[in-house]
Amino acid sequence: MSLTEEQFTVSLSVNGTTRPVTVPARRLLSDAIRHDLELTGTHVGCEHGVCGACTVLLDGAPVRSCLMFAVQAEGHEITTVEGLADADGRLHPVQEAFRDCHGLQCGFCTPGFLTTIAAALEEYEPGARISEEEAREIVGGNLCRCTGYQNIVKAVGRAQEIRTERAAHTTDDAATPADR
Amino acid sequence: MKPPPFGYAAPSSLEEALAVLAELGHDAKVLAGGQSLIPLLSMRLTAPHTLVDINRIPGLADISVTADGSVVVGALVRHAELLADESARSAHPLLRRATGQVAHPAIRNRGTTCGSVAHADPSGEMTAILAITGGSVQVASAGGGHRDVSAADFFLGPLESSLRPDELALSVRFGAPGERTGSAFLELSRRRGDYAMCGAAVLVTLDEDAAVSDVRAAYLSVGPVPEVHDLSAAVAGQPYASADWVAAGALAASLVEPEGDLHASADYRRRLVAVLTERALPRAAADAVARTQRAASCH
Ligand SMILES: Cc1cc2nc3c(=O)[nH]c(=O)nc-3n(C[C@H](O)[C@H](O)[C@H](O)COP(=O)(O)OP(=O)(O)OC[C@H]3O[C@@H](n4cnc5c(N)ncnc54)[C@H](O)[C@@H]3O)c2cc1C
Ligand code: FES
Ligand code: FES
Numbered sequence: 001m002s003l004t005e006e007q008f009t010v011s012l013s014v015n016g017t018t019r020p021v022t023v024p025a026r027r028l029l030s031d032a033i034r035h036d037l038e039l040t041g042t043h044v045g046c047e048h049g050v051c052g053a054c055t056v057l058l059d060g061a062p063v064r065s066c067l068m069f070a071v072q073a074e075g076h077e078i079t080t081v082e083g084l085a086d087a088d089g090r091l092h093p094v095q096e097a098f099r100d101c102h103g104l105q106c107g108f109c110t111p112g113f114l115t116t117i118a119a120a121l122e123e124y125e126p127g128a129r130i131s132e133e134e135a136r137e138i139v140g141g142n143l144c145r146c147t148g149y150q151n152i153v154k155a156v157g158r159a160q161e162i163r164t165e166r167a168a169h170t171t172d173d174a175a176t177p178a179d180r
Numbered sequence: 181m182k183p184p185p186f187g188y189a190a191p192s193s194l195e196e197a198l199a200v201l202a203e204l205g206h207d208a209k210v211l212a213g214g215q216s217l218i219p220l221l222s223m224r225l226t227a228p229h230t231l232v233d234i235n236r237i238p239g240l241a242d243i244s245v246t247a248d249g250s251v252v253v254g255a256l257v258r259h260a261e262l263l264a265d266e267s268a269r270s271a272h273p274l275l276r277r278a279t280g281q282v283a284h285p286a287i288r289n290r291g292t293t294c295g296s297v298a299h300a301d302p303s304g305e306m307t308a309i310l311a312i313t314g315g316s317v318q319v320a321s322a323g324g325g326h327r328d329v330s331a332a333d334f335f336l337g338p339l340e341s342s343l344r345p346d347e348l349a350l351s352v353r354f355g356a357p358g359e360r361t362g363s364a365f366l367e368l369s370r371r372r373g374d375y376a377m378c379g380a381a382v383l384v385t386l387d388e389d390a391a392v393s394d395v396r397a398a399y400l401s402v403g404p405v406p407e408v409h410d411l412s413a414a415v416a417g418q419p420y421a422s423a424d425w426v427a428a429g430a431l432a433a434s435l436v437e438p439e440g441d442l443h444a445s446a447d448y449r450r451r452l453v454a455v456l457t458e459r460a461l462p463r464a465a466a467d468a469v470a471r472t473q474r475a476a477s478c479h
Contacts, residue, residue: 005185025188025231026221047181048219055286061260062286067218071188072235116286140372141284 010074015083023070030054032070033080041081041111052142055112056080062119081111084118094118097159105146112142117156126167130160183221187230193237200232202322202346208232210348212255215291216299245271249356255349259288274363275354278305278381284373297352300341303375303401307335311406312381312398313355321347335405361385362467364460367400368452370443376400377444378452384464392416392423397457402438402449409435420465429458
């Protein structure tokens, strides 16, 4: 990287915290997240959009962070895998489901699956069932070299069960903060 | 890999963007969704001097359905937005079916329909749909320059369009399916969401007696540009329920000249053209019947 390259100062809003980074235009959002913000939960596999490991949420919708430049992210809200759990450390339903279903082995692909599935769950009301076909469609754009996918597909259904359980729990006890 | 260094302009108005493109000419490249351009940069297959990021320009994200049923898609409409748009979905089922086959949801959230057309990839779904519907691209350049380029004149070769370096595609218009016309879209890829080894978009028009009158097909991944073939000769005049679709598939296979690559040999692609055609045509004919009945019950 040449030191003469023009630098841009960008406010990146990640997991609810806004921080400035100074980067050349060609800095991939994935690299800005990992190197400049030191949030290394977002993984980088192929760097051309195919593997899904780098998936983050841009204003709630999954996108490949390796297919965006950091300079393009100003004004958008980014959520990485570090932002999925509650502030008090309670895991997101999809994280708990991956633990329950043994949805990961080496874990390299996991952050991309978690963000992708977390966004997809929002399209279902708690209580609605996600069919296996739908679960496969949800994770179809992410690659995993270890698990053979079966447990990941199961984890999608399990995550929805956990959301449903938590929603029922919140209605029982109105004092508990609303589920995410 | 990482993209090479480039200059970066993020104009906040159309006029400004067109002025930058006019000034830089061949040195500039438009950045829309980046879902094709950024991989090319990262693989170091292209090294433009300056990227002109159009994402901050207002007014380019509209979808509209014209009086004749064409769907006009602005330059910043993402594939996912087009897919979710109710009016476009009901006006243009073929466009909806094909858009659902473009890549994966995460790519569709960012990639633009217009960028897909501008990229002129003969493996892309949108290029084939633009071609078979007789659509066009609305193009602007600095100083009020404006032209409407038909699909037939737009695609010059693989990843090559007739867009000039100082031009921006403002929108693409997908032509309306005509009366008594049904459509179908089928493709085969190694994994769901991958580029298709072969795909077929077909339109079947029936006459008033439910006999086949016109059959057209456009294919993905079989030629340097999206080709539209007239297959009417194989089935014209036959009642749709007993038409010889296999003959139409064979005719299609004789008209294409696919090339082989890592994903599929030329012979296999030709075979896929025949099979996808013979499967898609009866669906399109049934769709034509259903549409005609619906149109009749509306009067
Ligand atoms: C893993 C993966 C799988 C994919 N699978 C498919 C698939 O199955 N089918 C498919 O069709 N596509 C697929 N794509 C590509 C995707 O559809 C892109 O969205 C699309 O090809 C380009 O749109 P874009 O907005 O991202 O354009 P960009 O990447 O920003 O630009 C692409 C090219 O078009 C030019 N351009 C873009 N917009 C304009 C404009 N308004 N005016 C002038 N020039 C313009 C750019 O200068 C550049 O040369 C895939 C991509 C990935 C990463
Ligand atoms: S690293 Fe971004 S998709 Fe593979
Ligand atoms: S758990 Fe190892 S790649 Fe998915």
